[in-house]
Amino acid sequence: xxxxxxxxxxxxxxxxxxxxxxxxxxxxxxxxxxxxxxxxxxxxxxxxxxxxxxxxxxxxxxxxxxxxxxxxxxxxxxxxxxxxxxxxxxxxxxxxxxxxxxxxxxxxxxxxxxxxxxxxxxxxxxxxxxxxxxxxxxxxxxxxxxxxxxxxxxxxxxxxxxxxxxxxxxxxxxxxxxxxxxxxxxxxxxxxxxxxxxxxxxxx
Amino acid sequence: xxxxxxxxxxxxxxxxxxxxxxxxxxxxxxxxxxxxxxxxxxxxxxxxxxxxxxxxxxxxxxxxxxxxxxxxxxxxxxxxxxxxxxxxxxxxxxxxxxxxxxxxxxxxxxxxxxxxxxxxxxxxxxxxxxxxxxxxxxxxxxxxxxxxxxxxxxxxxxxxxxxxxxxxxxxxxxxxxxxxxxxxxxxxxxxxxxxxxxxxxxxx
Numbered sequence: 001x002x003x004x005x006x007x008x009x010x011x012x013x014x015x016x017x018x019x020x021x022x023x024x025x026x027x028x029x030x031x032x033x034x035x036x037x038x039x040x041x042x043x044x045x046x047x048x049x050x051x052x053x054x055x056x057x058x059x060x061x062x063x064x065x066x067x068x069x070x071x072x073x074x075x076x077x078x079x080x081x082x083x084x085x086x087x088x089x090x091x092x093x094x095x096x097x098x099x100x101x102x103x104x105x106x107x108x109x110x111x112x113x114x115x116x117x118x119x120x121x122x123x124x125x126x127x128x129x130x131x132x133x134x135x136x137x138x139x140x141x142x143x144x145x146x147x148x149x150x151x152x153x154x155x156x157x158x159x160x161x162x163x164x165x166x167x168x169x170x171x172x173x174x175x176x177x178x179x180x181x182x183x184x185x186x187x188x189x190x191x192x193x194x195x196x197x198x199x200x201x202x203x204x
Numbered sequence: 205x206x207x208x209x210x211x212x213x214x215x216x217x218x219x220x221x222x223x224x225x226x227x228x229x230x231x232x233x234x235x236x237x238x239x240x241x242x243x244x245x246x247x248x249x250x251x252x253x254x255x256x257x258x259x260x261x262x263x264x265x266x267x268x269x270x271x272x273x274x275x276x277x278x279x280x281x282x283x284x285x286x287x288x289x290x291x292x293x294x295x296x297x298x299x300x301x302x303x304x305x306x307x308x309x310x311x312x313x314x315x316x317x318x319x320x321x322x323x324x325x326x327x328x329x330x331x332x333x334x335x336x337x338x339x340x341x342x343x344x345x346x347x348x349x350x351x352x353x354x355x356x357x358x359x360x361x362x363x364x365x366x367x368x369x370x371x372x373x374x375x376x377x378x379x380x381x382x383x384x385x386x387x388x389x390x391x392x393x394x395x396x397x398x399x400x401x402x403x404x405x406x407x408x
Contacts, residue, residue, distance in 0.1 A: 001219070001314050001315060001346050001347075001348070002346070002347040002348075003303075003314075003344040003345065003346060003347065004321070004345050004346075004347050004350065005342055005343070005344055006343040006344070006345055007342070007343065008247065008248045008339075008340045008341055008342055008343055009248060009333070009340070009343040010242040010244070010245060010248035010249070010250065010340060011272070011274070011318055011320065011343055011355075012220050012222065012240060012241070012242060012250070012272075013220060013274045013318060013357070013360060013362045014218060014220055014364050014375060015220070015261065016216050016217060016218055016219070017241075017382070018216065030255050033235045034242075035241055035242035035243070036216060036241050037216070037239055037240050037241020037242075037251045037252075037253065038214040038216060038219075038238075038239035038241075038253055039239070039241075039251065039328075039329060039330055039335045040253055040330030040332060040333040040335065041214060041253075041332045041333055042216070042332045043212065043330075043331065044212045044213060044214035045214070045218075045253075045330055045335075046214065046216070046336070046344060047241045047243065048241075048335070049241065049242055049243050049244055049249075051245070055362055068216075070215070070216070070217045073379055073380075075371050076379070076380045076385055076386075077385050077386050077399060078386065078399050079386065080380070080382060080383065080384065080385045080386025080387075081386030081387075081388065081395060081398070081399055082386070083382070083383060083386065083396075084343070084383055084387055085209055085387050085388075090309070090395060091394070091395070092395055094394065094395060094396040095395045095396060095399060099207075100392055109255065109380075110205050110207075111205060114215055114217060115207070116214075116215065122328060124243075124326060124328075124337065126243055126244030126247075126249055126337075127244060127246060127247065128244060128245045128246045129243070129244040129245055129360050130248075131243045131244065131337070133328070133335070134342075135212075136212045136213070136214060136353055137212055138209055138212055139209070139210040139211065139215055140206065140207040140209055140210070141208050142205050142206070142207060142208075143205075143206040143207065143208050144205070144206075146208065150368065150369075151215075151217075151368040151369075153217070153368070153369055153371075155376075158217045158218055159379075159380075160355050160364055160375060160376070161382065162375075163301050164354065164355040164357070165354075165355075165357055165378075166381060166382045166383060166384075167357075167378045167380070167381060167382065168378065168379060168380040168382055169375050169376050169377060169378050169379065170290065170376035170377055170379055171218060171364060171366075171373050171375075171376050172364070172373050172374035172375050172376035172377075173373060173374055173376075174369075174371045174372065174373050175277055175280070175372055175373065175374055176280045176284070176363075176371070176372040177370060177371060177372070178221075178282065178284060178287070178365065178370045178371065178372055179287060179288055180284065180285045180368060180370075181280055181281050182280075182281050182282065182283065182284025182285030182288050183284075183288055184285065184289075185284075187364070190295070190298065191285060191289075191294060191295070191296055191298060192298040192299060194285070195281060195282050195285055195299060200376040
């Protein structure tokens with residue numbers, strides 16, 4: 001398969017479109033962040049890469065706390081607004097209804113289906129960006145996004161961000177289970193042989 | 205909106221399903237990783253959170269290099285196999301056709317539409333996991349996934365991972381542009397008023 005070199009580009013496909021919140025001068029401020037990743041399991045932790053000029057970053061430094069919120073597709077206008085305009089010039093404290101948890105200073109977005117309340121564990125200087133690594137101290141889910149006590153992906157309806165085209169997609173249909181379709185317990189053939197068989201084993 | 209506390213849980217929705225590769229004892233080994241995030245812009249950088257027991261992690265420590273590869277949905281059986289079985293027990297060096305770039309020791313997956321070639325910048329001890337932060341030194345795209353020289357998302361056809369249900373989804377339809385639908389240049393009303401207007405402004 002022929003390859004083209006693009007030069008070094010930060011491309012992960014797909015990305016989430018998350019709303020990161022922090023109090024700046026004691027008022028909530030929000031930005032959109034897709035450069036986030038889970039950083040650990042116990043304790044649960046998350047990374048957020050932020051341009052050093054970000055107003056939200058100022059609040060994270062002030063308090064050592066922040067929130068990461070999963071919006072639904074229906075909130076995209078508000079999310080996008082927060083991604084376009086800086087809190088230095090526009091007061092975004094009233095864009096969302098907010099609530100606070102045990103950290104007291106991390107503004108959580110009530111209308112977002114999922115909220116992570118975080119405290120800073122590390123921050124790394126990545127030249128143009130700061131990499132904030134936060135411990136997740138509590139996770140909240142909107143009750144109307146649960147079915148039988150579990151998070152219902154259809155009810156959450158999260159946007160999926162593609163950076164190369166600057167588009168938000170909806171989540172498409174399920175096509176495979178994880179930790180299932182590749183299972184070959186007891187099959188002692190070499191992996192290339194096992195995996196060259198067709199995909200009829202896909203189980204949803 | 206009523207909220208339920210789940211306790212601290214590492215939830216980002218959605219997540220990618222990426223294939224991370226490293227040479228272990230000079231042979232390619234691969235794992236599936238969804239706990240990845242972009243960590244910086246210049247230089248472009250990426251995080252991968254890895255359980256400390258991972259065989260691939262051993263290779264990253266050996267060489268200080270690794271790859272992150274975006275698979276297509278059609279490769280899910282191979283990807284899932286790499287996520288289920290450890291390289292300690294199964295030789296995964298022949299699961300994919302691999303190639304090497306300038307770092308010489310980071311095995312890149314030829315059949316994956318997008319490949320990031322990385323060298324380790326930092327590694328952070330996150331207790332159960334190591335957080336590997338790598339500089340992306342080159343990005344490769346399969347030529348048959350380009351249209352007019354740009355990455356064509358439909359041709360890439362990346363899986364979208366939902367951890368709470370352990371399902372792989374396809375990417376759904378575009379429903380909004382990023383950095384567009386929330387634009388309100390010159391509108392001097394307060395953000396809550398601007399954003400309470402309906403969503404008729406959505407532009408794709």
